[in-house]
Amino acid sequence: MTASQRQRQRQRQRQKLLREHARTFSLTLSLLPSWLRDPLGLAYLLARVSDTVADTPGIPHARRLVLLKGLRQALDDRDPSLWKPAFLPGELSASEEELMEVLPGLHDDLAGHPDRVELLALWRSILEGQLYDQQRFPSQEPLNSEELERYCRLVAGSVGETWTLLIAKHAPRLLKGEVGKMCRLGSDYGRGLQLVNILRDRAADRGVGRIYARDAELPVLLDQAAELLAHGERYLSLLRPGRTLMATALPHDLAVRTLAEIRRSPEKPCVTVSRGAVRLVILRNLTSLCFPRGFNPAS
Numbered sequence: 001m002t003a004s005q006r007q008r009q010r011q012r013q014r015q016k017l018l019r020e021h022a023r024t025f026s027l028t029l030s031l032l033p034s035w036l037r038d039p040l041g042l043a044y045l046l047a048r049v050s051d052t053v054a055d056t057p058g059i060p061h062a063r064r065l066v067l068l069k070g071l072r073q074a075l076d077d078r079d080p081s082l083w084k085p086a087f088l089p090g091e092l093s094a095s096e097e098e099l100m101e102v103l104p105g106l107h108d109d110l111a112g113h114p115d116r117v118e119l120l121a122l123w124r125s126i127l128e129g130q131l132y133d134q135q136r137f138p139s140q141e142p143l144n145s146e147e148l149e150r151y152c153r154l155v156a157g158s159v160g161e162t163w164t165l166l167i168a169k170h171a172p173r174l175l176k177g178e179v180g181k182m183c184r185l186g187s188d189y190g191r192g193l194q195l196v197n198i199l200r201d202r203a204a205d206r207g208v209g210r211i212y213a214r215d216a217e218l219p220v221l222l223d224q225a226a227e228l229l230a231h232g233e234r235y236l237s238l239l240r241p242g243r244t245l246m247a248t249a250l251p252h253d254l255a256v257r258t259l260a261e262i263r264r265s266p267e268k269p270c271v272t273v274s275r276g277a278v279r280l281v282i283l284r285n286l287t288s289l290c291f292p293r294g295f296n297p298a299s
Helices: 003-021 023-031 034-055 061-076 094-101 103-111 116-136 145-170 179-200 202-207 215-237 243-264 275-290
Strands: none
Touching: 003 023, 003 034, 003 094, 003 103, 023 034, 023 243, 034 061, 034 094, 034 103, 034 116, 034 145, 061 116, 094 103, 103 116, 116 145, 145 179, 179 202, 179 215, 179 243, 215 243
16 A cells, blocks of 8 residues: 555544544534644544543553653653553543554654644643543632633643634735734634533533533633634624635634523523534524625625
């Protein structure tokens, strides 16, 4: 098998894994042009690998920390291929084992990737958030506002910033604003999406000893999430219409609907957006390709 054939095989494998491990995000990726879809898909799988180590209940907590700190050292040395985690029988599910089996191929893809610097920095930031989460929880003491902001910035604000940097690198004409400003707005947008997820999943998280916020803080945090999503709306207004804008707007529209459902039923353990509503959001974003943003906020 030639090198190009092996690369195509790995790409097909990555696409399969994305469909299995990231159904919503894989939908967003499928809407993006290839120059953005490829690095972000690779970044997601790399982060999913370390997240699997962090969240798999079959791995003892102390060993999770050892494994994640080993990855941090490898990333600090700018050679993540040095990280070769070993697992005991029964620690991983079949799907988790499949993900770990492709790790050497992910390392190979990253090593020769034109966006390697940006992807390494992103993985390093997300890993720092994953490590912080592991070191902070389980605990009955909720995060304070500074801790919550830091966690959201590390694991999600970094994604919005990297998203912007990749657009600026490969298709700067799509940005209508100054790169630094858009990186800040992109970071706020990512933090807003993460905060919505935290508020949506707060009951389930509490059940495993992760209290990201007190119930009494819910009204304030709902307003904070809405403000961050408003920054996301501003970010969208500074992207030129097309596939990149359409894909970037999709998580925003779903988060706005989720936030509205949480406000409507704050006592529910976990709110969900109906499949019909999701289809409507997708349709709205698809049709928005034909209209200027002034006529359709999701264009």
